[in-house]
Amino acid sequence: MDNNKLEGVALKLFDINAVKFGEFMTKSGIETPVYFDLRVIVSYPRVMELITSLLCDIVATKVKKYDHICGVPYTALPIATLMSVQAKKPMLLRRKEAKAYGTKKMIEGHYNVGETCLIVEDVITSGSSVLETVKELNKEGLVVNNAVIILDREQGGRKNLETNNVNVDALFTMTELIGILEKHKKITKEMSMKVRNYLTEVKAPVTGSSEERMLLSYEKRAELTSNPVAKQLFNIMSIKKTNLCLSVDLTSSIKILELLEKVGEYICLVKTHVDIIEDFSLDFITRLKQLAQRFNFLILEDRKFADIGNTVLLQYQKGLYKISEWADCVTSHSLPGEGILKSLSTPCNGLENRGVFLLAEMSSEGNLISPEYREVTVNMASKYPNIITGFVCQNKDTFKDPGLIQLTPGVQLESAKDDLGQVYNSPDKVILDNGADIIVVGRGIIAAKSPEAQAVIYRDTLWKCYLKRVSGKLE
Known part of the structure; x- marks a missing residue:
């Protein structure tokens, strides 16, 4: 030349x-x-x-x-x-x-x-x-x-x-x-x-094949993660043979605890919205942690933080709920920028084993998250490997790192859509096609006549899909 x-x-x-x-x-x-x-x-x-x-x-x-x-x-x-x-x-x-x-x-x-x-x-x-x-x-x-x-x-x-x-x-x-x-x-x-x-x-994040992540077992992926909460979750899923997360969108602490007594054996993660609980108390948190320890599941507070770093730090550590003291992991938007991850990665109360699921996609119809926003979110997360547990998303190509977890909401045994624009996909679609690792189910279990029996059906169905995926037999 x-x-x-x-x-x-x-x-x-x-x-x-x-x-x-x-x-x-x-x-x-x-x-x-x-x-x-x-x-x-x-x-x-x-x-x-x-x-x-x-x-x-x-x-x-x-x-x-x-x-x-x-x-x-x-x-x-x-x-x-x-x-x-x-x-x-x-x-x-x-x-x-x-x-x-x-x-x-x-x-x-x-x-x-x-x-x-x-x-x-x-x-x-x-x-x-x-x-x-x-x-x-x-x-x-x-x-x-x-x-x-x-x-x-x-x-x-x-x-x-x-x-x-x-x-x-x-x-x-x-x-x-x-x-x-x-x-x-x-x-x-x-x-x-x-x-x-x-x-x-400064290097860009590794971009590999999403198929590699989908074909690796949870045991193998536990060895590849940098986040202690992701490692715990991979190990819990392997031991309990469940990739089911229960979303307890209930306003009564008593009903939440009663439900977890029935289904705690079948889940790897419970997702809470603590600010909708009408009778919240510190006793509820104590009993929730006891159930998590007894049944070996982790707690995800679906707070969806979305403010400047200092405010998020206060929301995380202070106030009535003191989320940092009991939630193993939380959800967060990336919209405010890196400050939000800096605040959530700050060690607090001597507890460093905490995790964050960043929202890279949403399951609601007409949401405003664009492909460009999703890409920047994933790349931002690559700078905080110790705190990032994974992503809330719907698409297997959202990220490649097998050490991170894809948490996918909006799942029912049959595909459907509710009156408020929430789109539900089937287990086959979200695990085999879309790459979900942990699947969030709420009303499909909570509204059932027998939540315990329905939780067993979901656990077994979701686990079979996972086994089929890692076998490579997707047809």
């Missing part, structure tokens, strides 16, 4: 403010002192022409065969278009989401099953955007073995992609680009060193 042209492009990117220095947040949820805004290149035809030419040179040298070109939406689309014209290769267009009308296709263009496609991307950090595009192309029977990119941030994206059988070739690595800018005195040595240190210290 022509080094003079490469340096020229690097300097042009700096001049047009496509390379920025300061404090930024990447799509992967990682803080960074340098940010690449390559969307601006559409206003600079000569820069686009130079980048296209250099990328085509890489492809001609490194990629043996490809039938199509597909740009990752949206920044890479102009470059992919120019590459398609220069290389005389047909282009495919991947949509971010399917249209609600017409063909509803995710991939637009003409192609045949078994043909190969080259991915074009602007920047990779974790590689997740490339993998999303690969997934959609694979669904159409297309083969993806190669991706060509403008910038590799050197934070794990290349490794993640190669783990998923996608070879990566880049115009620049972060180190190379920073070196050029320092050489031409566009940035100081101090800034160059700051970025280099950042590259050494």
